[in-house]
Amino acid sequence: MVEPLNIALAGLGTVGTGVVRLIETNAELIARRAGRPIRIAAVSARDRTKDRGVDLTQYTWEDDPAALAAREDVDVVVELVGGSDGPALSLARKAIGNGKGLVTANKAMIAHHGLELASAAESAGVALKFEAAVAGGIPVIKGLSEGAAANKIERVYGILNGTCNYILSTMEDTGRDFTDVLEEAQRLGYAEADPTFDIEGIDAAHKLSILAAIAFGSRLRFDAVETMGVSPVKAADIEQARSLGYVIRLIGMAEIDRLDGGVGLFQRVRPHLVPIDHPLAHVDGATNAVVAEGNFMGRLLFQGAGAGDGPTASAVVADIIDIARGEKGAAFSMPASELEDIAPAPTGHRFGRSYLRFIVHDRPGVLAEITAAMRDAGVSIESLIQKAPSDDAGEVIIAVVTHEGPESAVTEAMRILDGSDNLAAQPLVMQIIAN
Ligand SMILES: NC(=O)C1=CN([C@@H]2O[C@H](COP(=O)(O)OP(=O)(O)OC[C@H]3O[C@@H](n4cnc5c(N)ncnc54)[C@H](O)[C@@H]3O)[C@@H](O)[C@H]2O)C=CC1
Numbered sequence: 001m002v003e004p005l006n007i008a009l010a011g012l013g014t015v016g017t018g019v020v021r022l023i024e025t026n027a028e029l030i031a032r033r034a035g036r037p038i039r040i041a042a043v044s045a046r047d048r049t050k051d052r053g054v055d056l057t058q059y060t061w062e063d064d065p066a067a068l069a070a071r072e073d074v075d076v077v078v079e080l081v082g083g084s085d086g087p088a089l090s091l092a093r094k095a096i097g098n099g100k101g102l103v104t105a106n107k108a109m110i111a112h113h114g115l116e117l118a119s120a121a122e123s124a125g126v127a128l129k130f131e132a133a134v135a136g137g138i139p140v141i142k143g144l145s146e147g148a149a150a151n152k153i154e155r156v157y158g159i160l161n162g163t164c165n166y167i168l169s170t171m172e173d174t175g176r177d178f179t180d181v182l183e184e185a186q187r188l189g190y191a192e193a194d195p196t197f198d199i200e201g202i203d204a205a206h207k208l209s210i211l212a213a214i215a216f217g218s219r220l221r222f223d224a225v226e227t228m229g230v231s232p233v234k235a236a237d238i239e240q241a242r243s244l245g246y247v248i249r250l251i252g253m254a255e256i257d258r259l260d261g262g263v264g265l266f267q268r269v270r271p272h273l274v275p276i277d278h279p280l281a282h283v284d285g286a287t288n289a290v291v292a293e294g295n296f297m298g299r300l301l302f303q304g305a306g307a308g309d310g311p312t313a314s315a316v317v318a319d320i321i322d323i324a325r326g327e328k329g330a331a332f333s334m335p336a337s338e339l340e341d342i343a344p345a346p347t348g349h350r351f352g353r354s355y356l357r358f359i360v361h362d363r364p365g366v367l368a369e370i371t372a373a374m375r376d377a378g379v380s381i382e383s384l385i386q387k388a389p390s391d392d393a394g395e396v397i398i399a400v401v402t403h404e405g406p407e408s409a410v411t412e413a414m415r416i417l418d419g420s421d422n423l424a425a426q427p428l429v430m431q432i433i434a435n
Pocket residue numbers: 010011012013014015016044045046047065080081082083087105106107108132133136189190191192193306307308309312
C-alpha cells in the first residue's frame with residue numbers, strides 16, 4: 001500500500017476551490033502520475049458556512065490557517081490566502097519551520113519574502129514551489145528553471161496580468177467602458193482581492209521580479225521595478241493606437257543592462273504599444289504570454305491562461321505532484337545563496353520609439369509649444385495626429401509617435417512641457433515594442 005501525500009489547503013476562494021475540484025476530478029490520474037494518491041487532510045478559510053460549490057464535509061476544518069502547519073498528518077501546506085504579509089506569511093514560515101513542503105500561488109508574498117522563504121526551505125530540506133504565482137496556468141517557472149536551465153538568459157518580457165489584458169483587449173474589441181470590464185474580470189475570478197494591484201501594475205511587477213530572479217539568477221528586487229498601470233489609458237488611446245497599427249498591452253520587461261561597462265538589472269511594467277503583427281498583439285482576454293531569450297535556445301514563447309480557477313489550480317497541483325514524486329528542486333532555479341545581487345540599472349539607458357498623448361486646450365500655439373519642446377529636447381517626430389474634439393469641451397487630443405531615440409530625450413521634453421497651461425491633462429508616454 002503506497003502512502004498518500006497529505007496536503008492542507010489554506011484559502012478556499014477562486015484558486016482554493018479550483019484545487020479541491022481538480023484533485024477530486026482527476027484523483028486517479030494524478031495518483032498514477034505522482035506515484036501515490038494526493039489526500040486533502042485539512043482545509044481552512046475565513047467563512048466555514050459559505051457555499052463554494054464543492055463538498056468540504058469530508059475534510060477536517062481549521063478556523064485558524066496557522067493550525068494547518070502544526071498538524072502531524074500534513075506533509076505539504078498549500079497557501080492560497082493571498083497578501084504579502086499577514087496570515088499567508090506567518091503560515092508559510094510556520095509550515096517550513098515545521099518541516100513541511102510549501103506550495104503557494106502568492107506572488108505578492110514571494111516577491112517580498114521569496115529569498116527568506118527559499119533559504120528557510122533549503123535549510124529545512126523541504127520544497128518551496130510557486131508555479132501558479134507567475135502567469136497562472138502557464139508552466140513558465142518550470143520552463144525557465146528546468147527546460148531552459150542550460151541557457152544564459154538576459155531578457156524576459158511579456159503580458160503578466162490577466163485582468164489588465166482582459167480589460168485592454170475587451171475595450172479594444174467592444175468599445176466598452178473600463179469600469180464595466182473591470183467588474184466583469186472580477187466576477188470571472190481574474191482580479192486580486194484588491195484590484196488596484198492589477199490595474200496599477202503592481203501584480204505584474206510582483207511576477208516580473210520573480211521571473212527575473214529565476215531567469216537571471218539574481219536576487220529578487222521588487223522594490224526596483226519601475227511600475228505604471230493601465231488606469232491612465234483612455235479609450236481614445238486604444239482607438240489612436242489602432243489607427244496607427246498597434247494595440248495597447250501592459251508589458252513587463254526585465255533585462256540585464258551591460259551599458260557603461262557595468263551590469264545592471266532593468267525591470268519595468270508599463271502599458272506599451274505593440275505592433276499588430278507582433279505575437280504579443282494577439283494575446284487577448286485573460287491570456288498571458290512570456291518571451292525569454294537564451295544564448296543557446298534562442299527565443300521561447302510561453303502562452304496560455306494567466307488567471308482563473310482551473311488554470312491556476314492546474315499549476316498548483318502540478319507543484320504538489322512534483323513534491324509527491326520526491327522532487328524538491330531549487331525555488332529560484334539555483335540555491336538561494338548562489339543568487340547574485342545585481343543593482344538596478346541606471347535610468348536613461350533605454351532607447352526606442354515612443355507614443356506620446358496630449359490632451360490640450362483647443363487654441364492657437366498649442367501645437368507649436370509641443371513641437372518646440374520636442375525639438376529642444378532632441379526628440380525626432382515620426383508622425384503626429386491631431387484629433388478634432390468629439391464634444392464641445394474645447395479639448396483636442398494630439399498623439400505623437402517618435403523616431404527611435406533615447407527615452408531620456410522624451411523625458412526631457414515632458415519636463416519642458418510640465419505645468420504648461422495649454423495641457424488639459426497629464427500627458428501619457430508609452431513605449432513602442434520593437435518587432
Ligand atoms: N484568481 C486568480 O486567477 C489567481 C490568483 N492567484 C493568487 O492565489 C491566491 C488566492 O487568490 P484567489 O483564490 O483569487 O483569492 P480569493 O479572494 O478568491 O480567496 C482567498 C481565500 O482566502 C481566505 N482568506 C483570506 N484572508 C484570510 C484570513 N485572514 N484567514 C483565513 N482565510 C483567509 C478567504 O476566505 C478565501 O477563501 C492569491 O495569492 C492570488 O494572488 C494566483 C494566480 C491566479
